[in-house]
Amino acid sequence: MPPLNLDKQVSPNRPSSLPHVVILGGGFAGLAAGKALAKYPVKITLIDKENHHLFQPLLYQVATAGLSAADIAQPLRLIFSGQSNLTTLMDEVVDFDLDASKVHLRSKTLSYDYMVIALGVTTGYFGNQQWAQFAPGLKTLDEATELRRRVLTAFERAELANDSNEASQWLTFVVVGGGPTGVELAGAIAELAQHVMAKDFRHIDSTKAEVHLIEAGPRLLSAFPKGQSSYAHKRLTKMGVRVHLNEPVKSVSADEVTLSQSAISSGTILWAAGVEGNSVANNLGQVPRDRAGRLEVNPDLKLPNFDNVFVAGDLAKMSDFKGKQVPCLAPAATQMGRHAAKQIARDLAGRQLKPFIYFDKGNMATIGRSSAVANYRKISINGYFAWVAWLGVHLVFLMGMRNRISVFLNWAWSYLAWRQGARIITKKLIGRSDGINATSSN
Amino acid sequence: MPPLNLDKQVSPNRPSSLPHVVILGGGFAGLAAGKALAKYPVKITLIDKENHHLFQPLLYQVATAGLSAADIAQPLRLIFSGQSNLTTLMDEVVDFDLDASKVHLRSKTLSYDYMVIALGVTTGYFGNQQWAQFAPGLKTLDEATELRRRVLTAFERAELANDSNEASQWLTFVVVGGGPTGVELAGAIAELAQHVMAKDFRHIDSTKAEVHLIEAGPRLLSAFPKGQSSYAHKRLTKMGVRVHLNEPVKSVSADEVTLSQSAISSGTILWAAGVEGNSVANNLGQVPRDRAGRLEVNPDLKLPNFDNVFVAGDLAKMSDFKGKQVPCLAPAATQMGRHAAKQIARDLAGRQLKPFIYFDKGNMATIGRSSAVANYRKISINGYFAWVAWLGVHLVFLMGMRNRISVFLNWAWSYLAWRQGARIITKKLIGRSDGINATSSN
Numbered sequence: 001m002p003p004l005n006l007d008k009q010v011s012p013n014r015p016s017s018l019p020h021v022v023i024l025g026g027g028f029a030g031l032a033a034g035k036a037l038a039k040y041p042v043k044i045t046l047i048d049k050e051n052h053h054l055f056q057p058l059l060y061q062v063a064t065a066g067l068s069a070a071d072i073a074q075p076l077r078l079i080f081s082g083q084s085n086l087t088t089l090m091d092e093v094v095d096f097d098l099d100a101s102k103v104h105l106r107s108k109t110l111s112y113d114y115m116v117i118a119l120g121v122t123t124g125y126f127g128n129q130q131w132a133q134f135a136p137g138l139k140t141l142d143e144a145t146e147l148r149r150r151v152l153t154a155f156e157r158a159e160l161a162n163d164s165n166e167a168s169q170w171l172t173f174v175v176v177g178g179g180p181t182g183v184e185l186a187g188a189i190a191e192l193a194q195h196v197m198a199k200d201f202r203h204i205d206s207t208k209a210e211v212h213l214i215e216a217g218p219r220l221l222s223a224f225p226k227g228q229s230s231y232a233h234k235r236l237t238k239m240g241v242r243v244h245l246n247e248p249v250k251s252v253s254a255d256e257v258t259l260s261q262s263a264i265s266s267g268t269i270l271w272a273a274g275v276e277g278n279s280v281a282n283n284l285g286q287v288p289r290d291r292a293g294r295l296e297v298n299p300d301l302k303l304p305n306f307d308n309v310f311v312a313g314d315l316a317k318m319s320d321f322k323g324k325q326v327p328c329l330a331p332a333a334t335q336m337g338r339h340a341a342k343q344i345a346r347d348l349a350g351r352q353l354k355p356f357i358y359f360d361k362g363n364m365a366t367i368g369r370s371s372a373v374a375n376y377r378k379i380s381i382n383g384y385f386a387w388v389a390w391l392g393v394h395l396v397f398l399m400g401m402r403n404r405i406s407v408f409l410n411w412a413w414s415y416l417a418w419r420q421g422a423r424i425i426t427k428k429l430i431g432r433s434d435g436i437n438a439t440s441s442n
Numbered sequence: 443m444p445p446l447n448l449d450k451q452v453s454p455n456r457p458s459s460l461p462h463v464v465i466l467g468g469g470f471a472g473l474a475a476g477k478a479l480a481k482y483p484v485k486i487t488l489i490d491k492e493n494h495h496l497f498q499p500l501l502y503q504v505a506t507a508g509l510s511a512a513d514i515a516q517p518l519r520l521i522f523s524g525q526s527n528l529t530t531l532m533d534e535v536v537d538f539d540l541d542a543s544k545v546h547l548r549s550k551t552l553s554y555d556y557m558v559i560a561l562g563v564t565t566g567y568f569g570n571q572q573w574a575q576f577a578p579g580l581k582t583l584d585e586a587t588e589l590r591r592r593v594l595t596a597f598e599r600a601e602l603a604n605d606s607n608e609a610s611q612w613l614t615f616v617v618v619g620g621g622p623t624g625v626e627l628a629g630a631i632a633e634l635a636q637h638v639m640a641k642d643f644r645h646i647d648s649t650k651a652e653v654h655l656i657e658a659g660p661r662l663l664s665a666f667p668k669g670q671s672s673y674a675h676k677r678l679t680k681m682g683v684r685v686h687l688n689e690p691v692k693s694v695s696a697d698e699v700t701l702s703q704s705a706i707s708s709g710t711i712l713w714a715a716g717v718e719g720n721s722v723a724n725n726l727g728q729v730p731r732d733r734a735g736r737l738e739v740n741p742d743l744k745l746p747n748f749d750n751v752f753v754a755g756d757l758a759k760m761s762d763f764k765g766k767q768v769p770c771l772a773p774a775a776t777q778m779g780r781h782a783a784k785q786i787a788r789d790l791a792g793r794q795l796k797p798f799i800y801f802d803k804g805n806m807a808t809i810g811r812s813s814a815v816a817n818y819r820k821i822s823i824n825g826y827f828a829w830v831a832w833l834g835v836h837l838v839f840l841m842g843m844r845n846r847i848s849v850f851l852n853w854a855w856s857y858l859a860w861r862q863g864a865r866i867i868t869k870k871l872i873g874r875s876d877g878i879n880a881t882s883s884n
Contacts, residue, residue: 051598051867068510070864077642078865087644090598090867107602142868156493156532160549200519202529402855402863406848413844421844422512423520425493425532426584 018043018085021344022103022112024093026053026076028330029118029313032337034086040345044086045110047103050140051075051090055398057330058407059138060181063147063270064188065196065420071406073141074399093119095283098306114308114344117281117295118337121314121328124276124292131252135174135271138181145426147270151189152425154268155197158204171209172266174257176249177273178215179222180365183232185270186213187368190239195418211241212264214257216248216273221373223327223363224380228373231382235367249273275328277315290317299355301340307347310340320358330397331361366390369415460485460527463786464545464554466535468495468518470772471560471755474779476528482787486528487552489545492582493517493532497840499772500849501580502623505589505712506630507638507862513848515583516841535561537725540748556750556786559723559737560779563756563770566718566734573694577616577713580623587868589712593631594867596710597639600646613651614708616699618691619715620657621664622807625674627712628655629810632681637860653683654706656699658690658715663807663815665769666822670815673824677809691715717770719757732759741797743782752782762800772839773803808832811857 019042023030026048034046052073061067080086095104102111123137136146151173158170171193175186193209200206213220213236219229220236220243233243250258257264277293287303288296294317295303301316303309313333319325326332339356346353362376364386372387373380381389391411398404410421461484465472468490476488494515503509522528533547544553565579578588593615600612613635617628635651642648655662655678661671662678662685675685692700699706719735729745730738736759737745743758745751755775761767768774781798788795804818806828814829815822823831833853840846852863 051594051865068512068864069868070510070866073866075642075865077639078861081642089602090595091602108604141866145868152493153532160531160533162550197519200517200523402859402861405851405855406863409847409851413847417844419520419844421848422510423493423517424512424515424583426511426587 019113019348020045020111021114021116022047022110023116023118024103025118025120025313026050026088027056027118027120027313028333029120029316029337029340030116031076031079032334033116033118033312033341034080034083034337036338036341037345038083038085040085040348042085042114042344042348045112046076046080046086046088047091047093047105047110048076048088049090049092051077052141053079053399054141055403056139057394058398059141059144060184060188062141062144062422063138063151063185064192065148065152065423066188066414067407067410068422069141069145071403071410072398074403079399093280096285098284098303098309101308112308114347115310116337116340116344117284117303117309117311117315118313118333118340119278119280119315121275121277121292121294122279123271124274125271126274128252131271134252134254135176135257135269137271138185139275147185148422149425150268150270151192152423155193155201155204155206155209156425157267158206159201161204167204169255169265170267171204171206172212172264172268173209174212174214174264174266174269176214176252176257176269176271178213178217178220178243178245179272180363182213182215182272183220183236183365183367185272186211186241187236187239187366187371190236190241191368192420194240196420196423212244212257212266213241214244214247214249214259216246218246220245221365224365224373225375228375228380228382232365232367232373235371239368275314281315300343300353301336301356302343302353310343312336312340318356321355324358326356326358327363329363332358335359364390364393461555461790462487462553463556463558464489464552465558465560466545467560467562467755468492468530469498469560469562469755470775471562471758471779471782472558473518473521474776475558475560475754475783476522476525476779478780478783479787480525480527482527482790484527484556484786484790487554488518488522488528488530489533489535489547490518490530491532491534493519494583495521495841496583497845498581499836500840501583501586502626502630504583504586504864505580505593505627506634507590507594507865508630508856509849509852510864511583511587513845513852514840516845521841535722538727540726540745540751543750554750556789557752558779558782558786559726559745559751559753559757560755560775560782561720561722561757563717563719563734563736564721565713566716567713568716570694573713576694576696577618577699577711579713580627581717589627590864591867592710592712593634594865597635597643597646597648597651598867599709600648601643603646609646611697611707612709613646613648614654614706614710615651616654616656616706616708616711618656618694618699618711618713620655620659620662620685620687621714622805624655624657624714625662625678625807625809627714628653628683629678629681629808629813632678632683633810634862636682638862638865654686654699654708655683656686656689656691656701658688660688662687665805666807666815667817670817670822670824674807674809674815677813681810717756723757742785742795743778743798744785744795752785754778754782760798763797766800768798768800769805771805774800777801806832806835 021044023046055072058072076088091105154170158167161167190211193206197206247259301310314328343353364374366372372390374386463486465488497514500514537546596612600609603609632653639648689701739753743752756770785795806816808814814832816828
């Protein structure tokens with residue numbers, strides 16, 4: 001067969017003489033950078049190895065069977081469908097040549113006039129990468145699906161268990177890390193066991209499951225005011241979660257977490273304790289990094305010594321002019337992405353660059369049904385109203401009307417019916433040599 | 443730590459003296475058998491290696507990004523939550539000892555007084571199992587997710603392609619098999635390319651994608667009246683699908699399908715051409731089987747020579763008293779499952795067993811937006827009204843109100859917005875040695 005004629009009839013309105021801006025990563029920072037450049041005479045290429053933008057703040061709900069993957073993800077291509085100066089490529093960054101202003105992807109090499117590195121962070125194990133297999137983190141949709149598989153399968157294994165020791169191990173869940181993700185995961189697993197699954201088993205009593213939340217520091221939610229930490233602590237305890245403070249993890253194996261004085265035997269260990277810079281950024285060469293591999297950037301978000309490279313989002317480590325660390329939060333990433341884009345526009349116009357100033361929009365975390373903590377500047381609210389605010393804010397910032405409607409209905413359903421909409425176990429390994437065709441409908 | 447006390451406080455009302463019915467498989471047949479025994483004094487154990495019942499008739503919509511996995515699946519445990527004489531186990535059948543009335547699972551061995559084998563069928567390649575890796579089938583949620591990954595990734599690869607031959611290959615899709623699943627897949631992929639994705643790419647024109655539908659026999663939808671076959675053929679051709687009739691596939695490789703006179707170069711080959719009995723059933727020993735490995739059963743659905751074993755659903759091969767083959771359709775499986783359960787109840791009551799009589803509820807298949815074929819006895823309808831009937835019937839028979847609402851809203855959204863709700867590529871291989879933590883947010 002002759003090859004098809006696939007070229008667009010209408011040649012895209014992007015003469016190659018326009019400056020080329022390459023954005024690496026389609027998270028909150030990359031997305032904001034791409035959008036902020038919509039009206040400028042530049043040619044933009046946005047690279048992500050996934051085909052979607054992910055709304056990470058709701059990822060724990062996919063991991064705990066409340067939402068489906070598609071509810072919190074939006075194809076990048078669809079988001080930028082109407083922005084003709086931007087091309088999306090689903091590809092992976094392999095290496096950099098900053099001196100030649102080139103970035104190597106798996107399929108091709110791109111030259112850029114400006115680059116925004118917004119590759120984000122991944123789960124960090126403080127140098128103990130071997131723990132990852134036993135205690136997966138929660139940064140991508142695939143990891144969320146894996147966590148969901150592990151949590152739901154644990155209850156099934158407990159029901160199948162031939163002795164009570166084994167059942168007990170499968171009904172013990174450990175969440176490491178007392179930040180917002182850890183608090184949210186622990187609360188959601190406790191609710192699954194206490195309510196959603198309570199009537200579904202014959203051999204085990206799911207309400208007797210134990211959920212342990214392990215925090216190395218002296219309090220949960222260390223980024224929040226102290227009163228909110230103790231509110232979350234009290235609330236989780238009431239929901240049946242056992243909170244361990246001042247307990248750094250000594251080691252993790254397939255079925256045990258060892259702390260300083262004790263060990264917890266558990267079939268399901270989840271990691272929400274640390275982050276580290278995307279490892280691709282290690283290929284950037286001699287640039288300043290902190291211990292977690294995050295890139296230390298100039299006040300205007302430039303990578304030191306490179307005039308055409310900006311870093312935005314979680315991968316950028318910086319303190320603003322008041323000396324306050326910019327946190328790893330979606331609003332901060334969005335602000336940084338937009339700032340980097342605007343500096344590119346200023347530079348093209350021959351104007352001086354401005355330093356990035358972080359506008360603190362506050363912080364919120366949900367603990368469980370009808371319970372959350374939220375703060376904005378000096379105002380802190382706990383409980384039902386914080387929870388309603390949490391729901392509202394997350395619905396508003398979620399991308400796409402279809403996803404908003406779907407998430408809203410799933411939440412309403414869970415609230416009214418005490419059920420979770422996505423209690424489906426999917427496989428760890430699919431296709432090819434898995435023999436899936438041999439036994440698929442047993 | 444001492445083991446938790448996990449036993450249910452209230453001892454379940456199932457003294458072990460009750461007859462034990464084991465049901466293998468939680469598809470339409472197994473589900474119907476379990477439900478039909480709800481009021482009888484038996485102790486039932488239902489085994490499935492998945493945790494969910496799957497509504498297979500809508501599986502092609504998961505494969506083509508219209509619906510999420512959770513929309514068409516329901517946890518078996520939730521379905522039987524209120525039926526106290528039934529225990530669900532998520533486990534896999536390994537072997538049988540029919541003479542001793544035992545079935546071996548991965549975790550334990552069960553003795554039964556009666557067994558209903560409802561293990562279904564898997565994708566069949568007519569002895570060419572090596573084609574499976576190049577042309578996956580569509581029988582499970584994991585296979586549907588894999589098909590979706592391949593279809594969506596093909597467009598991404600075309601956009602990345604460095605020459606037009608490569609792009610052309612990625613924009614050529616081959617569906618093998620002109621039955622309802624093949625027709626539905628081909629139509630849905632054509633609509634993705636023609637409409638849903640039309641504005642989202644910069645380098646390629648997705649509307650120039652080619653979809654080939656290959657059928658070995660002389661017409662599409664051979665189980666339908668001839669008029670409906672030619673309606674479907676005409677309709678698909680109008681949608682841009684190239685239909686090949688009387689073309690048995692000679693071979694399949696990673697990037698080519700060879701027919702008798704020609705070959706089609708394609709990056710995405712999907713298989714909807716045949717089924718074969720679940721391979722676990724090969725361990726049943728000397729029982730009569732057809733060439734596809736389906737079990738030939740007695741008129742009352744008993745496995746020949748075994749008085750306490752019934753076979754129901756797609757795995758059972760039988761002709762009813764009029765000599766008509768019972769088709770592999772959801773209503774037939776449901777009827778068989780219910781019949782097997784009722785015969786067990788009759789046997790327990792010392793009554794004579796009855797032969798199974800298939801009640802033909804007709805047949806329907808959707809072709810594309812606003813277009814379907816449906817028939818019931820002598821009545822055939824094509825086009826818009828058949829499509830509306832198709833939507834209605836599938837919504838009514840889908841399990842669970844939450845899923846009905848979600849599917850309805852997804853359909854409404856797709857219809858009004860010309861978009862698909864689940865255009866999300868998830869990984870083929872997740873966790874462990876995949877290095878997912880190393881590069882997850884690139």
